[in-house]
Amino acid sequence: MADATADGGLTGSHTDKRGRLLTSDGTPLRRALERANRRRKLTALALVAPLLAFILIFFAFPIAQMMWRSVDNPQVVNALPRTLDALQDWDGDALPPEPVFAALHADMVADLERPRREQAIGPLGIRLNYELSAARSAISRTTRDVANFEAPYSEAFTSAHRLWGDVELWRIIQREGRPLTLSYYVAALDREYDAQGNIVKRDENRRIYVSLFGRTLALSVAITAMTFLLGFPIAYYLSVLPMRYANLLMIAVLLPFWTSLLVRTSAWIVLLQQQGVINNTLVGIGLIDDAGRFSLIYNQTGTIIAMTHILLPFMVLPLYSVMRTIPPSYMRAAKSLGARPWTAFRRVYFPQTLPGIGAGGVLVFIISIGYYITPALVGGQTGRMISNEIARHIQQSLNWGLAAALGSMLLVGVLVLYWLYNRLVGADSLKFG
Amino acid sequence: MSMPAYYTTKDKIWHYTFRVICFAIFFFLLAPILIMIPLSFNAQPFFTFTREMLTLNPEGYSLRWYRDFLGSDSWMRSIRNSFIIGIAATLVSTTLGTLAALGLSRSEMPAKGLIMGILISPMIVPLIISAAGMFFFFSSINIAQTYLGVVLAHAALGTPFVVITVTATLVGFDQSLTRAAANLGASPTRTFFKITMPLILPGVISGALFAFITSFDEIVVVLFVAGVEQRTIPREMWSGIREDISPTILAVATILVLISVALLTVVELLRRRGERLRGLSPQ
Secondary structure, three states, X not given: OHHHHHHOOOOOOOEOOOOOEEOOOOXXXXXXXXXXXXXXXXXXXXXXXXXXXXXXXXXXHXXXXXXXXXXXXOHHHHHOHHHHHHHOOOOOOOOOOHHHHHHHHHHHHHHHHOOHHXXXXXXXXXXXXXXXXXXXXXXXXXXXXXXXXXXXXXXXXXHHOHHHHOHHHHHHHHHOOOOEOOHHHHHHOOXXXXXXXXXXXXXXXXXXXHHHHHHHHHHHHHHHHHHXXXXXXXHHHHHHOOXXXXXXXXXXXXXXXXXXXXXXXXXXXXXXXXXXXXXXHHHHOOOOOHHHOOOOOOOHHHHHHHHHHHHHHHHHHHHHHHHHOOOOHHHHHHHHOOOOHHHHHHHHHHHHHHHHHHXXXXXXXXXXXXXXXXXXXXXXXXXXXXXHHHHXXXXXXXXXXXXXXXXXXXXXXXXXXXXXXXXHHOHHHOOOO | OOOOOOOOHHHHHHHHHHHHHHHHHHHHHHHHHHHHHHHOOEOOOOOOOOHHHHOOOHHHEOOHHHHHHHOOXXXXXXXXXXXXXXXXXXXXXXHHHXXXXXXXXXXXXXXXXXXXXXXXXXXXOOHHHHHHHHHHHHHHOOOOOOHHHHHHHHHXXXXXXXXXXXXXXXXXXXHHHHHHHHHOOOOHHHHHHHHHHHHHHHHHHHHHHHHHHHHHHOOHHHHHHOOHHHXXXXXXXXXXXXXXXXXXXXXXXXXXXXXXXXXXXXXXXXXXXXXXXXOOOOO
16 A cells, blocks of 8 residues: 555556556556455445345245245145046046046055155145035045045945035045145135136125225225324424424324334223223213213224324324425415415415325325234224234134235235335335334 | 414414314323323222222222232243343344445445345335244244244344434445545454444434334234243233233333333434434434
């Protein structure tokens, strides 16, 4: 370093025959700069790499793996390879012929000879049960005696369990005998396969998910609208107050923002219960009688009230930061030009707040559409959202493929919304506190 | 919002109505949180004010639910767990997040938008989906229902906050300071610890606080990934609300509100200090 400076850096002697600039050690300057640039780029990458690897392994990969579950379909292929072979030419109209039953027998006997942990019959029963209830018990009952079955196998199977005589079960085995399936998405959209293999709507009383998605959207819209209605006035009020008072009142917005979610949810349970503070006060001052207590919780009302309270700061903060930048002189100018206050507000002030409304609205909507805790605690039956159904399928009904299909649909919806949000305001403007 | 002299009666009415509306909304924001504080001193196992409480009779109040809380093994364990998991997760996410923010704020960083998108995705993806994914993945590599699993999950959820806060701090960072240090012969490591770190420290600390509060308040992932041994405070409150709801929850809630007030104060002080240090005058 010191030599180079003493030498004069890039003075006349440091050019080659073709007049290109050289550094003090004789490499062309361009190449030296390129190398230095590459090194800086690599340093920057090396700084980001640990976190990137961490997020990819412990966050992105698990989610991708979960989404894969929504199409992954190994159970039938693993358990019944011979049966599927034999079923290839079956037209699906009548019961399959004897060779198919023989293949089924061979498959089940072969499976029983495997070590217990590798047996494929258990997962097969669970898988088929998603499509046809009772399939699991049919398979487990048959497994018990299958070693003693003798030809003709079709009779042996149908007498072990009546379901083997049901063409429906065989159609399902044939349809799901592929390593990938769409059936979880078909179910998640309240559709099913009919006898001809066409996708048709389910019976009216078995349709759940489409209306649940609809309800989730409707609740999110209602919550976003409520946060807007409540957030707009106070954001405006805060923005016109002198900074000293505004900072003080801002505590009212920031304290809920920083308070534990479960604390806020339990606060609403305390307030809204049948024997809670609000109902007791109303009874106490004689506004309603004891029998007329409002049911404010464990229904949609509860979900909307509690979530509006929880998400209100997410609306107020972006609105406030936009409103702070709107010069008050615009409104004064509009009024001095003869506009009525309402017209001045509608045509001059309101349009300038639109970026804040967009940012806050999309943010609240994105958060509420995937909310789980509050609807689970205060939503009851009618205030449940799609997240609650996903959790139920993972923890109780154990239909993980269906949970993954519902989750993937929710995730894609949220990512599209986030992309919109990014287009509107840019992710960099996300701020907290 | 003082009232100009030329206001008509109608203007004045609107002016006051608007104030009343605004304060009603502020009341809506604060009241539910504040009302739990007196209720947590209730001598009766009710979630409502008793006659004794309303007449300010000392017999209506007691520390019963606080004693209940302090004397309960499961609550005490949940406090310990919350701090162990929160601190460990914060250390992981602050270290990784600060390094990444340093890299991301360099001008020669390639594919910045894409990488930033991936790094902040834990904040965007609905928690139920993150939790479900981690539940399956952590079960398959045998770290579900362990402290390690919960810490890693919470660290992943906390990093976006560190990345965003530290990147924001670095926006106002004067790069000529590090060049000056290098010019005076300091190694990159020395430059980092002597020049960069002290200047971005407020940002790093508030990022760390965000990461901590994320873990401290997180429940969905805990519901899926943690076992009985790893139950945190929110997890214990969840069972409290669902199974046997008692005013102990209000005592816990009061303590948590006090903790959040303390954290809020620290973050605000740090923000002001950071702005002063970097020469961005407080407005």
